[in-house]
Amino acid sequence: MSTDDDGRSGDEYEVTVALHGAIAAFVGLLVTIVWAATGAGYFWPVWVWFGVLLTVVVHALGRRGVDVLEGRMRPLSFHVEVTVFLVAVELVVWALSGGGYFWPIWPLTALGALLGVHALIVNRQLLPSLRERELTERVDVLTRTRRGALDVQAAELRRIERDLHDGAQARLVALSMQLGRAEERLEDRPEVAELVRQARGEAGAAIKELRDLARGIAPPVLADRGLVAAVEALGQRSAVPVEVDARIARRLPPVVETAAYFVVAEALTNVAKHAPSASARVTLAERDDTLVVEVADDGPGGAAETPRAPGASATGLNGLRNRVEALDGQLRVTSPEGVGTAIRAELPCGL
Amino acid sequence: MRVVIAEDNALLREGLVALLREREIEVVAQAEDGEGLLRIVEGHKPDLAIVDVRLPPSFTDEGVRAAIEARRRHPELAILILSQYVEPVYTSELLASGDGGIGYLLKERVGEVRTFVDALERVAGGGTALDREVVAELVRGRHESERGGALGGLTPREREALELMAEGKTNAAIARAMVVTPGAVEKHVSNIFAKLDLPATDDDHRRVLAVLAFLGAGEA
Numbered sequence: 055m056s057t058d059d060d061g062r063s064g065d066e067y068e069v070t071v072a073l074h075g076a077i078a079a080f081v082g083l084l085v086t087i088v089w090a091a092t093g094a095g096y097f098w099p100v101w102v103w104f105g106v107l108l109t110v111v112v113h114a115l116g117r118r119g120v121d122v123l124e125g126r127m128r129p130l131s132f133h134v135e136v137t138v139f140l141v142a143v144e145l146v147v148w149a150l151s152g153g154g155y156f157w158p159i160w161p162l163t164a165l166g167a168l169l170g171v172h173a174l175i176v177n178r179q180l181l182p183s184l185r186e187r188e189l190t191e192r193v194d195v196l197t198r199t200r201r202g203a204l205d206v207q208a209a210e211l212r213r214i215e216r217d218l219h220d221g222a223q224a225r226l227v228a229l230s231m232q233l234g235r236a237e238e239r240l241e242d243r244p245e246v247a248e249l250v251r252q253a254r255g256e257a258g259a260a261i262k263e264l265r266d267l268a269r270g271i272a273p274p275v276l277a278d279r280g281l282v283a284a285v286e287a288l289g290q291r292s293a294v295p296v297e298v299d300a301r302i303a304r305r306l307p308p309v310v311e312t313a314a315y316f317v318v319a320e321a322l323t324n325v326a327k328h329a330p331s332a333s334a335r336v337t338l339a340e341r342d343d344t345l346v347v348e349v350a351d352d353g354p355g356g357a358a359e360t361p362r363a364p365g366a367s368a369t370g371l372n373g374l375r376n377r378v379e380a381l382d383g384q385l386r387v388t389s390p391e392g393v394g395t396a397i398r399a400e401l402p403c404g405l
Numbered sequence: 406m407r408v409v410i411a412e413d414n415a416l417l418r419e420g421l422v423a424l425l426r427e428r429e430i431e432v433v434a435q436a437e438d439g440e441g442l443l444r445i446v447e448g449h450k451p452d453l454a455i456v457d458v459r460l461p462p463s464f465t466d467e468g469v470r471a472a473i474e475a476r477r478r479h480p481e482l483a484i485l486i487l488s489q490y491v492e493p494v495y496t497s498e499l500l501a502s503g504d505g506g507i508g509y510l511l512k513e514r515v516g517e518v519r520t521f522v523d524a525l526e527r528v529a530g531g532g533t534a535l536d537r538e539v540v541a542e543l544v545r546g547r548h549e550s551e552r553g554g555a556l557g558g559l560t561p562r563e564r565e566a567l568e569l570m571a572e573g574k575t576n577a578a579i580a581r582a583m584v585v586t587p588g589a590v591e592k593h594v595s596n597i598f599a600k601l602d603l604p605a606t607d608d609d610h611r612r613v614l615a616v617l618a619f620l621g622a623g624e625a
Binding site: 226234258290291 | 414416417420421423424427459464465466489490492493494495497511512513515516517518519521542
């Protein structure tokens with residue numbers, strides 16, 4: 055049954071119902087004349103009127119009546135309509151046949167019982183639907199709060215990086231300067247100067263460790279210049295030739311920029327490792343509020359992603375997948391033999 | 406040598422000033438942000454500016470931007486960038502801002518006082534001083550297919566000599582690092598100059614040009 059009820063088809067429907075009504079009226083008139091011509095008597099045409107009118111009512115209710123409700127409630131509403139109709143018919147028949155013993159009580163009871171059973175069944179089916187609604191709401195809330203948590207986490211990590219830079223790192227640098235100055239003044243005591251030099255070496259090692267830590271959180275150029283500049287820097291630094299095609303005009307949320315950055319970094323590392331003689335192409339584009347990141351190489355292909363073992367630490371591609379999926383994104387790896395490997399991540403940018 | 410310093414961290418700024426004064430390098434003015442740097446360069450006309458990458462108010466790459474702007478206004482100004490991290494993008498931008506007189510060192514190198522002061526003097530004299538980690542990062546991005554041209558014609562030993570030259574090392578220092586005689590280094594260096602087709606002007610300038618050719622290759 056068609057449910058597209060635009061104005062025109064609705065009008066056409068009403069015209070056919072009106073035509074039907076006119077024919078019914080004509081038939082009713084005709085039988086009344088026949089009744090009069092055959093000498094009146096028992097007014098049987100009332101039954102003809104009834105029968106013909108019934109067809110008109112069915113026609114008029116027909117489509118409109120059934121289209122009232124959609125979804126799970128539809129069969130039940132149809133059932134209700136049919137029941138009401140049958141009840142009306144029985145009552146009219148009872149009235150037309152001159153009242154008396156109220157026999158319709160039996161079919162009415164049966165129809166009522168049938169409708170009751172149907173309603174019970176539908177109600178049971180509707181229960182999971184309520185639960186479904188609750189779950190949908192819950193998922194919405196979780197999606198929002200998870201994204202919020204990730205944003206907070208990204209902001210926190212950047213704050214930690216900044217604090218490291220201005221705090222511990224700066225103090226260690228100052229320490230290293232002072233040790234350097236001390237070393238200069240100990241020229242006449244080389245064994246002490248050597249001790250100081252070693253101390254400076256330790257300070258230098260600590261500075262380097264902190265620097266590597268900070269870079270692992272988010273490379274400064276990403277915060278300073280944004281995703282495109284950071285990805286171009288990755289391309290320049292890569293051991294394979296990299297072409298970058300970036301079409302992003304705005305700064306994206308930090309958590310998205312960071313995820314996209316690490317996708318490209320990891321993918322380029324993989325290219326350098328597994329296809330050192332290949333060249334790579336990085337594409338960044340924003341489509342419908344989704345950042346699409348693709349890193350494709352023209353290497354040998356045939357790369358197999360190791361399945362994620364439960365409880366295993368998230369490294370490499372699996373780590374990337376976790377990062378991307380946490381943002382409701384998708385990560386796909388295609389690596390046909392002899393064609394090359396492509397890693398594609400889609401990251402929703404907004405909520 | 407007259408030097409200005411732009412560094413927002415008081416601890417580091419004071420340490421740096423004390424260290425330079427001990428080496429009898431005159432620190433004529435200090436600034437805490439990019440605007441301040443431009444002001445003191447304008448006011449004091451120093452030979453060299455020592456600039457921290459991260460400066461207020463943005464705490465991103467304010468220092469690099471200010472240094473490039475200062476250099477645009479005063480092309481003779483030598484610039485030594487000090488940073489807590491290696492960022493080749495900034496190095497490339499700085500190198501593009503002029504012909505030499507550029508340095509980019511990690512802050513902890515200041516502790517190697519003699520090497521640091523050598524680097525300062527070299528940069529003030531129009532040379533380059535790039536941190537070995539900066540060079541390593543830049544070199545990592547250079548590969549046969551991309552390098553192409555004249556640089557592709559260098560032997561591995563010549564490339565190694567050029568990398569060391571990029572750090573600002575003298576021939577003697579390069580010889581020590583490569584464990585060869587100074588004569589062998591001179592031969593490498595003259596081969597590099599010939600292969601890069603650099604004009605026979607003064608040696609220092611050719612070194613700078615060779616390093617620029619090396620670091621500039623393959624830049625987007």
